[in-house]
Amino acid sequence: MDNREKTIVRTSIIGIAANIVLAAFKAAVGVFSHSIAIVLDAVNNLSDALSSVITIVGTKLAGKGPDKKHPLGHGRVEYLTAMVIAVLVMYAGITSLVESVKQIINPDTPDYKGVSLIIIAVSVLAKVVLGRYVKSVGERVKSDSLIASGTDATMDAAISASTLVAAGIFLWKGLSLEAYLGLIISLVIIKAGIDILRETISQIIGERVDSDLAVDIKKTVSGFEDVAGAYDLILHSYGPDTLMGSVHIEVPDYYTADRIDSLTRKIQKEVYEKHGVVLTAVSIYSRNTHDDEASKIRTEAMHIVMAHEGVLQVHGFYIDMETKTMTFDMVVDFGADRDAVYTHILEEIKEKYPDYNVRITLDSDISD
16 A cells, blocks of 8 residues: 555544544434534534545555556546545435425424533534645645545534524524524535536546646756757546656757657656656657758748737647648637637648648647
């Protein structure tokens, strides 16, 4: 078991123990005081404990090594774990909603005791500490499940605090807001579940590369001698701590195959050691270095392309002077009419250089 897995399991066990103790106390207080809000809060604590159990199971499964059927490992199981937790949170919220509505229709008069309120106050403090701890650990080890659990615990603290407010209003004015507070609690829980589910689905679909990481990787790659630029960085997540991808680099046109091979291997090694990212492919753009005419056309063409609104970058520019073929890639913003921009630029470049066969690749704004 690696350090990350040990940390997640240990933190989850702490969460399970804390939530079971809190659930027991709150359930007892809720039953004796006839408080539906406190009972629902106890149920929520139990769902939090179950979420921690699922986090442990998911982490264990995600830690399994690669096999023939899953050659890139099982890291994405953690995303599925977060989805299951989201469904459980929503189920707890819906159940609470139903019970709250029943209580509004057939209300019970709460009977608060001083000891009960003290226990609730202690639980608020405990949940704040637990929530901050679990979330901080989750952010450190990049565990979405722990982050979700920590956020949920902090939210629980706010909910319990609102229960104390309702108790104070009842003792002061004799006005019972228990069922209505339970209704609010239920809606908050349901929203939390939806937010977790939405975030997890977004990650499974595939999100944009983290801006800071993308910039750092490209800076590392561009730092090698004769590498004129790093482009088209694409990263695929196979778990929170497993990133694989590819990148294009631009090198002089006199580079031989053996020299390119040596360079790409050095780049892959450096990127993995510095950023923990496996570059499965380093593709090559050739840069004209021997022909002044090609350099002149490059400068003019790039100026034409970059003058168009929505174009973010031009790279991979190369001219085969023998076949009169001009090729380059351009990155167009997702907010622009990409096809229209492409068509307009292609026509303009062809008009400017009628003797050349122009080939433009329309790239997406994948990474910064």
